[in-house]
Structure formats: C-alpha cells, structure tokens
Amino acid sequence: MSAVRLTHIGGPTTLIEAGGWRILTDPTFDPPGRRYAFGWGAFSRKLAGPALDAGAVGPIDAVLLTHEHHGDNLDDAGRALLPSAGTVITTTSGAARLGGNAVGLAPWSSTTLERPGMPAIEVTATPCRHGPPLSHPITGDVIGFALTWDGQRHGALWVSGDTVLYGGVRQVAHRVNVGLALVHLGGVRFPVTGPLRYTMTARKAVDLCRAVRPHTAVPVHYEGWKHFQQPLSQAQREFARAPDVPVRWVPIGSPTDLET
Template sequence: MSSSITVTHLGTATVLLEIGELTVLTDPALDRTAADYPAARPLRRTAGAALAAADLPPLDLVLLSHDQHADNLDIAGREVLAGAGLVLTTPEAAGRLGGDAEGLEAWETREVTVGGTTVRITATPARHGPAGTEAVTGTVTGFVVRHDGGTLYISGDTVRHDALDEIGERFDIDTAFLHLGDAHFPATGDLAFSLSAAEGAELARTLGARTVIPLHFESWEHFTEDPARIEEAFAAPDLAGRLRRLTPGVAERL
C-alpha cells in the first residue's frame, strides 16, 4: 500500500511532511516574530512562522539543507533539532551540530524506517551562490525522498547550475519543493544566492516534476523577487497545472 502524505508549510523553507507513519520536518526556521539575526551577512525576518515549535508532533527526521543561515535554521529550530530522532544534513553541518545529526555527501543514500513506513533519502547537489562563493556561503544539500507512493525533491538553497540536471536523470520526480526568492544582498550587488522564479521554472522542466511547490520566497528582506513572478513563470503552456501554492499553517494532502 502506498504511503499517504500530508504537508504543512510553516513558512520560509520549513515544511512538515507526514509520510505514512513517518514525520519529517525540513529546514526548521520556527521563530514566531520578526527579528534581526546578526552574522557575517545579517538577515532580517519580517514575519514569524505559522506554527510554534510546541505545536509540532514528535519528529522522526529533520532534513536540514545547511545550518549556517537563520532563514533555514533559527533559534527555535535549533531547539527542535535536539528532540528529533535523526537529522540528515551536510557532513560539515553534522560535524558542527553533533548529536543525532548525520552528514550525507551528494548522491549518498540513507534508509529510514518508522513502523510500517520506509523512505530512502538521497542527498543531491546544491550550491548557495555563484561559483567561487562556496567559502562564504558554506556547503548546502538538497534531498530526494523516495517512498512507497512516489518521489519528492527538496532543492535546499541553491542557484541554477549544471549539477542539478542529473537529478532528473536519476529520479522520476513527482513533487518538487523549490527554494526560490532570488536572494540578494546590498554588499554583493547583482550576485544571486537562490533561484529566481524563471530559474525555478527551468529546473522544473529539467526535473520533469509533475507538481512544483514554491518555498523560501517571502518573510525575509533578502528575498528580492515579487512573488507574482512565480505564477508568471509557471504560466508557460508546458508548465500549466504544475504549480501548487500552500497556505501556511494548513495541513494539505499531496
């Protein structure tokens, strides 16, 4: 029997996935109020998460694309990691986090079973900025989640680059969760640090994804692109009907 899936978007790149008996959270940014996060590249949050950490069910698995930026892992999110059964992330992040965090290299797979539900998680390539900025942005990973009912792809924070093309060659993607927002910072000018809507549409074509769910495009000042660009990019005839927007805080069936 295929696993039923319920998805709840909590804001930014944070999604609660209930896959059969398995409960999964992605990139926990769960602080409830607008805030400034001082860092080498300061971030400003303009709206809090749709649900509090205390409202979440027990978590079997957290998929963390990277640990160095507050829009993917904030103060409340770090507290949630401590109670999760397993955290899969990059090897570098796992070394910093310790505990139940495990690092996966690109294309490495980990199988996770809870009750009668088994999923196979494969780390996928991601690059959080132009070539040559990796020393500043840090390493990032995406994930492919294979379950009895199909295959999900979670991009992580990435720009469009050739390594992403192999994902669609290796996997038959049913639903793609794409981190968009076209992130820019005053200090780095025209350099982009996440996908634009147009680049997300091109990636959707390469993946062959039947459904695309946009994430990571609002509630932070460094997301510079008008969200209306997402609908425009996916209005192309070959992508018609693929885009699905989630209402934050509302559980929906995939």
C-alpha cells in the same frame, strides 16, 4: 503509500507527513523582527513569523536540514527543536558541527529512515550551490534531499534546497524520477554583493522544473525575510507563464494533501 500531507509553516519550513512518518524541513520558528548575520558583511531581518509555533507542530521523526549555518534555514528556536527529533539529516560538515543525532550526507550518498510498522524511506542527498561560481568558501555546504519509498505513484519527493540553477542541481533530472518537488525560490540577494543571486528566481525554477519534470512542483522559501528579493506575486506570474510546469501554491499553515 502515495499520499503525502504537506504543511508549509513558513520560509523553507515544511512538515511532511507520509505513511506515519512526520518529517520537518529546515526548522525556522523564531518570531519576526530580529536581524541575522549571514557572513562576509551580509545581514537580513526576519519579517514574518511561522504559521505554527514549534510546540504546536507535534513530534518529529526526522529533520531534513539543507544547511545549519544560515538563520533562514535554522534559527534559534529551530535549533532547540533538533534534540527531540529522531534523526537530523544534513551536510557532512553540518553534522560534525551539530553532533548528537545528526547524520551527514555528501551529494548522492544515502541513508534510510526505518521504524517498525512504518515504511522505510531512503533519503538521498542532492547537489546544491548556494550562490554564484566560486561562492562556496562564503556560502558553505548545502544539500537537497530525494525521498523514496514503496508505493510512490509518480516518483520521489524532492526538496531542492537553497541553490541556484547550475549543472550540479540539473543532475537530478538524470538521476531521480521526481514526483513531488519542494522548490526553494526567493531570488536571494544582499546589498553588499549587489546583483549576485544566492537562490533561484521563479524563472530559473521554471527552467529547472522543465528539466526535472515533477508531477507537481510546490514552491517554498519565498517569503518572510528581507533578503528574499522576489515577491510571491511576481513568482506566481512567472509560473503562470509556464503552463507546462504543474505548480501548486500551498497555503501557508494549511495542511494540503498531494500525491507523490
């Protein structure tokens, strides 16, 4: 099973279909216009709605939730979807807050998705730091995910999660053979914290991809919110200046078949 169908719904939210599994990342389905608090005086407004409504996505077997405490990764409509998903995999602290069908993982711990007649998928949490050094008390726990199953041609499917480029996320290059990478961009900044970044710019993502060496990098988490500070056109120019990084810009709302 090497074929994967991705549907980028908007922001970080992506539907992954592989081997009969339907897996959703970071559900965000609220309409645009609302202002959200991100803690410590940071606010942002949602500028664009999802390409698909939550009701149009269909049944979900598992949700990969990089963190549950920021509205651009889990909003109200996304939260309402969680009980109907088979399993929600997130941080250990997030799982304790969510309860119910949530399973918590610490970085480099794993769980397995299993269902009769479908290939088992091992899900391993990978490290993230959602901001500059010493920002963890403000930004909280965040993880990425490496998904492996039998038949992958190029390697694991990796979701970077909301992270800056730092030593922890660089460990992925040494511990995971990555085939398809969903890389969170945006260069997030807030007026209250000035020039500090809370996710990667495209230039930093290029540096990470050069270390991780995915077969295909698919950028997500770059549009739809006021605090995303690097527009798509600028991100595309950065990747275009790095022909050694194999990137695929997946159209939002359009199912796209790729290999992992």
